[in-house]
Amino acid sequence: MSTDTRAAITIDPKSTSRKGLRTPKDTTSDKVVGGLSHGVLAVWSIVVILPMLWTLVGSFKTTKEIFASPFGLPADWNFDNYVNAWVKNNFGGMFLNTVIVVGVALVLVMVLGAMCAYVLARFALPGSRVIYYLMLAGLTFPVFLAIVPLFFILQGMGLLNTLPGLIITYVAFALPFTVFFLFSFFKSLPYEIQEAAYVDGAGEWRTFFQVMLPMAKPGMAAIAIMNFLGLWNQFLLPISLNTNQDNYVLSQGMANFASAAGYQVDFGAMFAAVIITIVPVLVVYVLFQRQLQGSVSQGTSK
């Protein structure tokens, strides 16, 4: 019986869709569901955007104005708060530190991660499976467990409170995820090309950098964006391994500033500092929005 109904109706949607292609007639329930959905999603969009708008406007207000009314516009739009945050509270210096640390760590982790994933995925070496599972373990354990010994390891190497120390830890902790992501990518590349490169006389190094790596570009781009966000977002590693004020990165500077502002109450500068920290990542996001959402779904979207 069920086959009957199905057979009878299969013709139906084709005809409706053909008819409805140009002029879809929405039923009442369509309109209700559609309207309701739009309403809910619009409310959520406001919940997302309003705090940011409020911060943006607040960053131009004086602290007195901020406390006077949450919605009032500033009497005059000036950049005093930005100057205060950037110069007086050294967000300029911290910005530079962040760019250096995140930039160098990103390049390193991409190169090292790609190399490691390539070898693990395409060479039958004794123990490569052990390394793979060790990386899996490193991915699941909470960073908090490692933080105390890590402090002393860096101290022993003279890397505590230095930018290189921070960079190498960033690289180490971003490595497992990068290797995992790229492992399946390298695994899926055809073997014929690698062999062709060998036949043409390319060594292992050349084969990787001139043949295999360019083929992995889409995967590299996706993981690079994910890593950029993750590294820019780092908080625990810098606050526990980098206590020298001169080497502060933005995220820890923010936290420090916020707890200090509890007493000094320069809210205006704090609003400006939030904007300074948000804007670069939002710009990156808007530029690479497609790739980022693609990398979240890892190619499951069509």
Next chain:
Amino acid sequence: MTSQTASGGPQLQTAAATAARTGRRKPPRAGVPRKLTLDYVSFLIVFLGLPVAIFLIFVISPFVQAVYYSMTNWTGFSATMDFIGVQNFVRLFQDPTFLQAMGNNALLAIVVPLITIAIALIFASMITVGGPSHGQVRGLKASSFYRVVSFFPYVIPAIVIAILWNMIYTPSGLLNGLIGLLGIDMNEYAWLGDERTAMGATIFVIVWSMVGFYMVLFVAAIKGIPSETLEAARIDGAGRFRTVISILLPQIRDNVQTAYIYLGILALDAFVYMAGLNATGGPGNSTLVMSQYLFRTAFEKGQFGLASAMGVVLAVLTLLFAALVIGVFRLIGGKDEGGRA
């Protein structure tokens, strides 16, 4: 970039198909044994040795050391340390503050994933199958706008999110201002300064920051469902709600499970959010979490052995949580399949 990704699929499939057709004895193999030339040896040392060394020194060795430290009374500054077995752990489980922090973490690990995933699923369903009930199964119009906007919080550093919301929750902040617009005067109510609302306000912030990411994840997963399946359901007379319950949910079960584990781990940590919202642990320690207590014990009190023990407890709880979620999902999945068969 997208077209590249898209074209990769068919190409690979063709390669695999060709290989299958020509009937090669060894399909993709992991590599041929190579002579130990300078090129090959230097390649292995740099390509495998270097990253693995960094990983072992800075990730694995601290984990191993932490487990050992957790059984000592090390203060971090003395050269000596005594092996004291499980004493640290006994002490932790008798410490009411630690137990309270653990309870707060447990609450977060249950509530945060539930709310976040529920909202993300609802939004993702609206975007993918919320469209008209005739013709092809479609989503809402202009839904990519919502997808882009909802994702915003995910790209903002978590500490900034926490500080931003701290400002929103202050007595003269945005929230009280908004409520004031409705004609209700909150009398400078401090949302994070009252035990009754501190935790709820905190949970909202974490949910706010995560919904967009999981919404995008679920949208991608739903789009991966063959459209024939959705259309067949429609032909069989399933409405939108029924489609979501009977088709979408079972089909993206694995994604939901992964999301649950990730969010749970995030909630078991929660350090960044707490550092920005309630650095001191909230009124009456009402939002104190284990990671905060660990950090305080290690870097303020200098009790590194005890702090390491907290780290071990946190790690064990994280693994238990993941195992529990996988187990529960397997149970639910089993029932589901039984029902369908």
